[in-house]
Amino acid sequence: MKKIALALVLTGSLVLSFFWFKNKNTVTEEDAVLSEEKISSHDQAKRDFEELQTNQENTPEIAEKKEPKAKSSLRATNENSKNKNTQEESLKKMMGEIISATYGDFLKERNLSQETQKALEEHLTDNQMMLQTLMTQLLDPKVTDEEIVKDQEEKRRAQQEKIDAILNPNEQQALKDYQAELPVKTAQKILPAIFNFDWETMSEETKNKVAKTYLEINSRGMDPVFTQAQNQAFITAENVKSARKTLVEKSEQIRNQGEAMKVEETNKQEFLSVIKKELGVEEKK
Numbered sequence: 680m681k682k683i684a685l686a687l688v689l690t691g692s693l694v695l696s697f698f699w700f701k702n703k704n705t706v707t708e709e710d711a712v713l714s715e716e717k718i719s720s721h722d723q724a725k726r727d728f729e730e731l732q733t734n735q736e737n738t739p740e741i742a743e744k745k746e747p748k749a750k751s752s753l754r755a756t757n758e759n760s761k762n763k764n765t766q767e768e769s770l771k772k773m774m775g776e777i778i779s780a781t782y783g784d785f786l787k788e789r790n791l792s793q794e795t796q797k798a799l800e801e802h803l804t805d806n807q808m809m810l811q812t813l814m815t816q817l818l819d820p821k822v823t824d825e826e827i828v829k830d831q832e833e834k835r836r837a838q839q840e841k842i843d844a845i846l847n848p849n850e851q852q853a854l855k856d857y858q859a860e861l862p863v864k865t866a867q868k869i870l871p872a873i874f875n876f877d878w879e880t881m882s883e884e885t886k887n888k889v890a891k892t893y894l895e896i897n898s899r900g901m902d903p904v905f906t907q908a909q910n911q912a913f914i915t916a917e918n919v920k921s922a923r924k925t926l927v928e929k930s931e932q933i934r935n936q937g938e939a940m941k942v943e944e945t946n947k948q949e950f951l952s953v954i955k956k957e958l959g960v961e962e963k964k
Contacts, residue, residue: 770811775804781865785857789850798845802838809834813914817923818930824919831914866890874951875962889954896950901925 778800786796813831816822842851867890871878878886905925914922933939954960 771804771808774807775800778803778807781861782857785854788857789853791850795845802841802845806838809838814926817914817919817926824916824923827914828916828919835913862894863887863890866893876960877963881960885958885960888958889960892954892957893950896946896953900928 782800782803786799791799813827816827816830846854867886870876870890870893876889881889905922932942951961
């Protein structure tokens with residue numbers, strides 16, 4: 680389920696990714712606490728070693744007692760850093776796997792070389808890692824709008840240079856067209872796992888309408904910039920304020936589990952009501 684939720688983030692459909700977003704918020708808060716602990720641990724280790732150097736000649740017994748503590752502090756700092764790096768590596772690996780699955784059809788359609796496929800998958804994975812950083816920045820009041828926009832402009836230029844080296848203009852346009860269809864395609868894949876519809880007998884046109892209805896209902900209140908798949912950094916001076924407002928409101932809603940569940944249930948019931956009334960689609964008994 681976590682991979683499905685994360686896949687929705689990768690397609691750009693953040694409106695469907697609240698399960699992942701909730702986990703991401705938790706990790707972000709834990710990381711913040713971890714950072715404070717790392718700083719405290721590092722400072723304590725430094726003080727321990729300074730005291731060791733001061734007392735080593737005159738009071739070796741004290742030095743002998745304090746040395747294990749200093750080593751322990753350093754060990755904790757190193758372990759925390761190692762664990763965080765491992766988490767990032769695991770996340771990137773998971774993203775890479777989902778990118779391969781999500782863009783598999785595009786890679787086959789374009790008949791790209793193995794070298795080009797690998798470069799493109801790495802590029803798209805890097806974009807998603809940047810998205811995680813961006814979301815953290817948008818939710819951090821200490822990071823200014825100007826800093827975010829500047830960072831995004833730099834990343835946009837760098838990512839455009841990379842994609843230019845991987846795909847020609849026609850291939851880049853084909854990628855954008857493919858990404859434009861990803862939210863609906865992804866919704867079609869996950870809805871059968873959520874709702875007990877008779878998908879086998881449903882026409883492609885009806886499946887598209889059901890998926891679009893689900894997206895429309897669940898995208899309310901979301902800035903349009905978050906409902907589209909992206910090739911590169913996409914926050915600008917024009918949309919940074921609305922993007923921050925959207926994420927802050929949604930993160931607050933998610934933290935209030937009762938309210939989040941209420942909204943989720945309301946959207947679900949509205950979705951079922953609309954598709955039954957307009958499309959004649961309802962869950963099997």
